[in-house]
Amino acid sequence: MNITEKILSKKAGHEVTPGEIIEIPVDLAMSHDGTSPPAIKTFEKVADKVWNPEKIAIIFDHNVPANTIGSAEFQKVCREFIKKQKISKNYIHGEGICHQVVPEMGLVEPGKVIVGADSHTCTYGAFGAFSTGMGATDLAMVWATGKTWFMVPQAIKMEVTGELNPYIAPKDIILNIIGEIGIAGATYKTAEFCGDIIENMGVEGRATMCNMAIEMGAKNGIMEPNKEVIDYICKRTSKKESELNIVKSDKDAVYEKEMHFDVTDMEPQIACPNDVDNVCDISKIEGTAIDQCLIGSCTNGRLSDLKDAYEILKDQKINDNIRLLILPASREIYKQAMNLGYIEAFIDAGAIICNPGCGPCLGGHMGVLSEGEVCISTTNRNFKGRMGDPKSSVYLSNSKVVAASAIEGVITNPKDLM
Ligand SMILES: CC(C)[C@H](C(=O)O)[C@@H](O)C(=O)O
Numbered sequence: 186m187n188i189t190e191k192i193l194s195k196k197a198g199h200e201v202t203p204g205e206i207i208e209i210p211v212d213l214a215m216s217h218d219g220t221s222p223p224a225i226k227t228f229e230k231v232a233d234k235v236w237n238p239e240k241i242a243i244i245f246d247h248n249v250p251a252n253t254i255g256s257a258e259f260q261k262v263c264r265e266f267i268k269k270q271k272i273s274k275n276y277i278h279g280e281g282i283c284h285q286v287v288p289e290m291g292l293v294e295p296g297k298v299i300v301g302a303d304s305h306t307c308t309y310g311a312f313g314a315f316s317t318g319m320g321a322t323d324l325a326m327v328w329a330t331g332k333t334w335f336m337v338p339q340a341i342k343m344e345v346t347g348e349l350n351p352y353i354a355p356k357d358i359i360l361n362i363i364g365e366i367g368i369a370g371a372t373y374k375t376a377e378f379c380g381d382i383i384e385n386m387g388v389e390g391r392a393t394m395c396n397m398a399i400e401m402g403a404k405n406g407i408m409e410p411n412k413e414v415i416d417y418i419c420k421r422t423s424k425k426e427s428e429l430n431i432v433k434s435d436k437d438a439v440y441e442k443e444m445h446f447d448v449t450d451m452e453p454q455i456a457c458p459n460d461v462d463n464v465c466d467i468s469k470i471e472g473t474a475i476d477q478c479l480i481g482s483c484t485n486g487r488l489s490d491l492k493d494a495y496e497i498l499k500d501q502k503i504n505d506n507i508r509l510l511i512l513p514a515s516r517e518i519y520k521q522a523m524n525l526g527y528i529e530a531f532i533d534a535g536a537i538i539c540n541p542g543c544g545p546c547l548g549g550h551m552g553v554l555s556e557g558e559v560c561i562s563t564t565n566r567n568f569k570g571r572m573g574d575p576k577s578s579v580y581l582s583n584s585k586v587v588a589a590s591a592i593e594g595v596i597t598n599p600k601d602l603m
């Protein structure tokens with residue numbers, strides 16, 4: 186069996202097979218200020234009390250602080266629910282983006298089953314958990330019963346090997362994979378990432394890659410925990426390694442398909458408007474004019490992303506025609522970046538630092554684009570109108586490319602500035 190089948194089998198109490206429908210208990214149910222209110226509405230039609238307040242996490246990140254009367258109303262509904270149901274795992278004061286805050290707060294462990302009313306809940310596969318997004322109504326039923334149903338997914342093994350050059354980040358690897366397989370290429374399947382590049386990858390890069398599993402349609406992205414992951418989880422949960430349920434694939438595990446990706450000599454990868462699989466080498470679009478640059482999101486707002494940007498932006502000024510927005514993914518990352526001098530360097534370079542949260546990522550809060558404007562961004566989606574006007578457009582890349590582009594005012598290969 187592969188990792189996902191083993192996790193689901195343990196929960197189901199028998200050996201599961203792909204295609205089978207199972208009903209299993211959930212270890213954590215996550216939602217945010219955007220999806221909790223519709224979940225609350227549904228929940229209140231069917232139940233009075235949540236099954237277990239300790240296994241529910243609610244985060245405010247999508248529109249924080251509230252930017253419209255509508256989002257203020259949404260947040261009020263959430264606050265009342267949190268109080269009424271005594272949900273102690275609430276992070277509603279600007280702690281950061283759900284997919285960063287949940288692992289930071291020690292709520293993720295290998296082998297757990299985590300669901301969230303947000304499509305990028307697949308991020309926690311980076312820590313060896315089975316985690317997936319679901320709709321708000323499904324989440325309401327989890328709140329009521331503590332269980333949900335899944336069809337056991339088929340798995341695709343994605344082996345990543347080779348030598349990484351210094352301009353390449355985990356973001357390029359996942360963009361390359363999505364470009365190859367397509368936005369629907371892994372629909373309802375497990376994307377299991379492995380190979381020496383993954384084995385040696387840090388927690389943050391792993392989160393970037395699993396985060397984008399949904400952009401190829403995957404039910405979940407998953408990786409075997411390595412030493413860095415185990416250390417991170419032990420630190421965050423105050424548990425010993427021996428207390429964790431570390432699940433690994435069998436040597437003869439069965440996959441529907443096996444793919445191999447060699448990253449040697451890879452150029453920075455760019456997803457061009459308006460699809461995440463519209464991926465090309467940077468050399469094909471270098472020099473494209475841009476208006477806005479954005480570093481942040483649940484994909485690439487972590488310390489390593491800010492460090493990469495800092496290396497390029499320190500003692501530099503951004504181009505006059507560009508606005509550069511930087512959003513650390515969490516308050517903790519914001520503080521670390523401050524202590525390391527990154528934030529001061531970003532401000533001196535001319536960047537606007539926004540509070541941790543989703544911000545401009547989905548065009549709802551700050552940094553909205555007008556007609557015809559172009560943004561290069563470290564986020565995960567570039568759908569039509571994602572960041573504002575339907576006639577605006579978004580290119581996706583790693584944070585080194587965004588930083589280099591902010592200096593030059595056009596899409597720029599960081600290689601030219603390093
Ligand atoms: C608002 C929310 C439901 C949505 C998601 O599920 O992904 C958002 O986070 C996004 O990135 O588009």
Ligand code: SF4
Nearest residue numbers: 305482483543546547
């Ligand atoms: S940062 Fe963007 S992709 Fe991530 S949860 Fe927020 S809106 Fe969704």
